[in-house]
Amino acid sequence: MRIHVDRDKCEGLGMCEAMASDFFELDDDDEMRVLDDSPDESQRGHVHSAVQACPVLALTLSG
Numbered sequence: 091m092r093i094h095v096d097r098d099k100c101e102g103l104g105m106c107e108a109m110a111s112d113f114f115e116l117d118d119d120d121e122m123r124v125l126d127d128s129p130d131e132s133q134r135g136h137v138h139s140a141v142q143a144c145p146v147l148a149l150t151l152s153g
């Protein structure tokens with residue numbers, strides 16, 4: 091499984107961090123960083139929740 095971020099869409103709103111802070115983090119400039127873009131399969135539910143929480147649909151999962 092791999093996390094993809096559409097940087098043109100991401101507005102640094104932080105919903106993904108709120109849902110799965112092990113994988114997403116906003117820095118001091120509200121720039122979102124993916125901490126681990128290939129999560130273990132056991133984390134799928136967690137990561138999927140974060141993807142679905144993004145209000146601008148900037149996140150997608152593959153694999």
Ligand code: SF4
Pocket residue numbers: 095099100101102103104105106107114122143144145146147148149
């Ligand atoms: S929730 Fe969406 S817009 Fe907000 S930081 Fe995460 S990817 Fe970016």
